[in-house]
Amino acid sequence: MDTKTFKRTLQQSDNYHRKGFGHQEQVTATLNQEYQSNLIQNIRQNNYQITRENVTIRLAEAFGFCWGVERAVAMAYETRTHFPQEKIWITNEIIHNPSVNQRLKEMNVDFIPFKEGKKDFSVVNSNEVVILPAFGASVGEMQLLNDKNCTIVDTTCPWVSKVWNSVEKHKKRSYTSIIHGKYQHEETVATSSFANIYLVVLNMEEAKYVSNYILNGGDRTEFLTKFKNAYSEGFNPDTDLERVGIANQTTMLKSETEAIGKLFEQTMMKKYNPTQLNEHFMSFNTICDATQERQDAMLNLVKEKLDLIVVIGGFNSSNTTHLQEISEEYNIPSYHIDSGDRIFVLDNKIEHKPLETDLEIKNNWLGEGEITIGVTSGASTPDKVVEDVIEKIFATKKLIN
Numbered sequence: 001m002d003t004k005t006f007k008r009t010l011q012q013s014d015n016y017h018r019k020g021f022g023h024q025e026q027v028t029a030t031l032n033q034e035y036q037s038n039l040i041q042n043i044r045q046n047n048y049q050i051t052r053e054n055v056t057i058r059l060a061e062a063f064g065f066c067w068g069v070e071r072a073v074a075m076a077y078e079t080r081t082h083f084p085q086e087k088i089w090i091t092n093e094i095i096h097n098p099s100v101n102q103r104l105k106e107m108n109v110d111f112i113p114f115k116e117g118k119k120d121f122s123v124v125n126s127n128e129v130v131i132l133p134a135f136g137a138s139v140g141e142m143q144l145l146n147d148k149n150c151t152i153v154d155t156t157c158p159w160v161s162k163v164w165n166s167v168e169k170h171k172k173r174s175y176t177s178i179i180h181g182k183y184q185h186e187e188t189v190a191t192s193s194f195a196n197i198y199l200v201v202l203n204m205e206e207a208k209y210v211s212n213y214i215l216n217g218g219d220r221t222e223f224l225t226k227f228k229n230a231y232s233e234g235f236n237p238d239t240d241l242e243r244v245g246i247a248n249q250t251t252m253l254k255s256e257t258e259a260i261g262k263l264f265e266q267t268m269m270k271k272y273n274p275t276q277l278n279e280h281f282m283s284f285n286t287i288c289d290a291t292q293e294r295q296d297a298m299l300n301l302v303k304e305k306l307d308l309i310v311v312i313g314g315f316n317s318s319n320t321t322h323l324q325e326i327s328e329e330y331n332i333p334s335y336h337i338d339s340g341d342r343i344f345v346l347d348n349k350i351e352h353k354p355l356e357t358d359l360e361i362k363n364n365w366l367g368e369g370e371i372t373i374g375v376t377s378g379a380s381t382p383d384k385v386v387e388d389v390i391e392k393i394f395a396t397k398k399l400i401n
């Protein structure tokens, strides 16, 4: 499919909206009331620190809602205001935050249901309104909704669109897109739908495997088994890795995306003459500023003298998980939670999600005496949620001293 032409045609359609509807003022007031926090504002102004009795909270200097998320949530609220009576759907969670998604449900914005492991678009009728979330939707989904004559409100973050444009460039010059991401993540699903030939690599270990295959060849069947579900139909590692372009899921670890890009650049220089590099390798800077800022702030936070860290954000939020990875890498006890409800004040326990495992309970998670706690939150976490967590920490410590 000519995805570029399709997108251009879609963008010219009267049924397609990617800007607000002129209700910003009204919506901003509601959003401030529902998601902003005076406490967090005060902590920001107090050099990102607050001390109450024997507890000091150190907030990361960049955390929480990024502008792409704020924009998407505001557009969803504006859509409800603009279409007060219409049936409104959203193709996926607008962002990876349970409280925001719950609010949308309360506003009668319905999520496309799943049937037998797939989204069931048969529930959407012609002329209904459908919101595309911040991390976008696949070309196939957009086409289906356009064919149904739905009103499409596209909240895709411009940073994500920037990656799609890179992938279009790879396609135009017959390069295979190597996407650093999680193949099942909605953003990567959307990004790969713009590619002709693609391969998704999760991390440096996988990237090194691919690099080695490019340089030395290997077992094709083993390759295809290892990357099952992570490549385009008909992908052949023996012929489809001669020209590669790098793309990324915008919320991956910035340092890893950069290192993977460098690895493939060097791989192509080794395999082909460095003077031929441009014929075999393409890369554009598509790392989102917000992800970068939050990760840099976390890297500063872990250098401080902290007793533990609380990382707040949806469990399916990639950028939050990466913040958790950083604290684990620095061997600081850390707890990834998605809301203040995970903290049980009276019992001094916390229900949290360590990397790669299920939720678990930690009893007596806050000890007696003075304590310094680092706090950060992912790009889809409202300040109100961070406030709730901090208040619960103070309340717990008050009981145990």
Ligand code: SF4
Pocket (backbone or CB within 6 Å): 066, 067, 068, 069, 134, 157, 158, 159, 160, 250, 251, 288, 289, 290, 291, 319, 379
């Ligand atoms: S994290 Fe970056 S790419 Fe994702 S929504 Fe926010 S600004 Fe956009």
